[in-house]
Amino acid sequence: MEVEERLSEVLSRIRESEKAANRPEHAVGLVAVSKTFGAEAIRPVIAAGQRVFGENRVQEAQAKWPELRNETPDLELHLIGPLQSNKAADAVALFDAIETIDREKIARAVSAEMKRQGRNLRLYVQVNTGLEPQKAGVAPEETVAFVRFCHGELGLNIEGLMCIPPIEENPGPHFALLAKLAAQCGLAKLSMGMSGDFETAIAFGATSVRVGSAIFGAR
Ligand SMILES: *Cc1c(COP(=O)(O)O)cnc(C)c1O
Numbered sequence: 087m088e089v090e091e092r093l094s095e096v097l098s099r100i101r102e103s104e105k106a107a108n109r110p111e112h113a114v115g116l117v118a119v120s121k122t123f124g125a126e127a128i129r130p131v132i133a134a135g136q137r138v139f140g141e142n143r144v145q146e147a148q149a150k151w152p153e154l155r156n157e158t159p160d161l162e163l164h165l166i167g168p169l170q171s172n173k174a175a176d177a178v179a180l181f182d183a184i185e186t187i188d189r190e191k192i193a194r195a196v197s198a199e200m201k202r203q204g205r206n207l208r209l210y211v212q213v214n215t216g217l218e219p220q221k222a223g224v225a226p227e228e229t230v231a232f233v234r235f236c237h238g239e240l241g242l243n244i245e246g247l248m249c250i251p252p253i254e255e256n257p258g259p260h261f262a263l264l265a266k267l268a269a270q271c272g273l274a275k276l277s278m279g280m281s282g283d284f285e286t287a288i289a290f291g292a293t294s295v296r297v298g299s300a301i302f303g304a305r
Pocket of ligand 1: 119121142166167250279280281282296297298299300
């Protein structure tokens with residue numbers, strides 16, 4: 087199957103899942119995760135109409151996206167991997183959204199850089215729903231206070247929450263927890279669901295899904 091075909095299949099599965107969950111058409115957006123793939127693999131996906139992409143490393147994204155952006159100005163780029171504060175300036179300059187705000191230090195660094203650069207990115211707080219030691223994200227019980235801190239102390243425009251459920255667990259309870267926390271925070275956006283579980287995530291209220299290998303192939 088060609089990449090265009092895989093993209094259109096993912097999009098139709100998203101539309102089917104919206105219907106099955108009684109959600110309005112286009113309630114769910116697609117972030118096409120292009121990490122590890124080069125510009126030549128990404129171009130056909132852009133040509134097929136996809137505009138929103140996700141990358142998990144700042145340096146890798148810097149190497150390929152400026153050129154792709156010159157070719158197609160209306161692209162939207164999301165950082166979906168952990169951010170170090172020494173990369174905050176580069177991330178704020180390159181990305182339109184950062185989905186991985188996960189600690190006070192990063193929130194402060196991103197806030198300072200957005201002021202310095204005069205940019206206003208869309209931001210998500212990452213929640214470590216499985217409390218996995220190796221995974222980034224705020225603990226579920228700290229999420230409401232952290233979002234309040236970001237809004238109140240830093241004036242950050244946090245749009246929603248993001249999670250990556252533990253790989254070996256049923257993702258449903260993690261998606262349900264993220265939806266509950268977002269409601270407690272008064273946030274409308276939920277970034278959850280990947281190639282293996284995006285239909286489940288949509289059933290639990292995802293407003294965007296991050297799909298890589300189902301579009302680009304195995305990494
Ligand atoms: C790689 C990645 C994805 C996409 O994973 P696939 O299983 O290839 O769809 C989604 N979210 C994050 C945070 C990722 O790092």
